Amino acid sequence: MRFDILSLFPEMFISVFESSILKKARERALIDVHVHDIRMYAPGKHRVTDDAPFGGGGGMVMKVEPIDRALAALELQPWEGPVILMSPQGDPFRQEIAVELAACPRLVLICGHYEGVDERVKEQLADRELSIGDFVLTGGELAAMVIVDAVARLIPGVLGNSESARTDSFSSWLLEYPQYTRPQDYGGWKVPGVLLNGNHRDIDCWRRRQSLARTWRRRPELLEKIDLSDSDRLILKEIQAEDL
Numbered sequence: 001m002r003f004d005i006l007s008l009f010p011e012m013f014i015s016v017f018e019s020s021i022l023k024k025a026r027e028r029a030l031i032d033v034h035v036h037d038i039r040m041y042a043p044g045k046h047r048v049t050d051d052a053p054f055g056g057g058g059g060m061v062m063k064v065e066p067i068d069r070a071l072a073a074l075e076l077q078p079w080e081g082p083v084i085l086m087s088p089q090g091d092p093f094r095q096e097i098a099v100e101l102a103a104c105p106r107l108v109l110i111c112g113h114y115e116g117v118d119e120r121v122k123e124q125l126a127d128r129e130l131s132i133g134d135f136v137l138t139g140g141e142l143a144a145m146v147i148v149d150a151v152a153r154l155i156p157g158v159l160g161n162s163e164s165a166r167t168d169s170f171s172s173w174l175l176e177y178p179q180y181t182r183p184q185d186y187g188g189w190k191v192p193g194v195l196l197n198g199n200h201r202d203i204d205c206w207r208r209r210q211s212l213a214r215t216w217r218r219r220p221e222l223l224e225k226i227d228l229s230d231s232d233r234l235i236l237k238e239i240q241a242e243d244l
Helices: 010-017 018-028 062-073 095-102 119-125 140-150 162-168 198-219 220-227 231-241
Strands: 002-007 034-036 083-092 104-113 129-130
Touching: 002 010, 002 062, 002 140, 010 018, 010 034, 010 140, 018 140, 034 062, 034 095, 062 104, 095 140, 095 220, 104 140, 104 162, 104 220, 129 198, 198 220, 198 231
Parallel strands: 002 034, 002 104, 083 104, 083 129
Antiparallel strands: none
């Protein structure tokens, strides 16, 4: 899968894509990441990419022309994937959107900056806007990194264990159960005995109960998205009774 990122600060991405799982995915040609400097597509000697807003107001606005020229240079085909603008006004980025985007052969991410981006970028050039949360960042670069990471890990082969992506929090709308590793006892902090007895049925039941309990206590609204079994509902009643 190919990611094209349009940014005024391409150097911000170097350490992210040269580390950990994303680095290995690039080395194995599972993902292909290209970061494009928007300034290189700005006309004129000084390559100006922003200007004062019409109508007055504070801050500067990113110009439409350099972004349009950068997109044209990519020669993106409509069937390849969407052009996404990182924006605090966009749709909240969620796991199901990550799954949807992971099915595309190519994504283009535009990183806004300053006071914002000329509205014509949103109206004429971007296919959708995405936000990673109800807060404002200094630019869209960090949001683009989050989206690339979330999407890339869903591509077959990127994670060493495909089961990891399937059992992650939000993949099934249940928060993930607690995880433990060696040593079994650290300063009196012990691993739950059920995880040590080798009975996989007991382990699966324990993990399901822990996921249901954690979701109920931390993100109860997520339970509305899940098709709960009769067994799940019985477990939830027990958990709710315990909390009372």
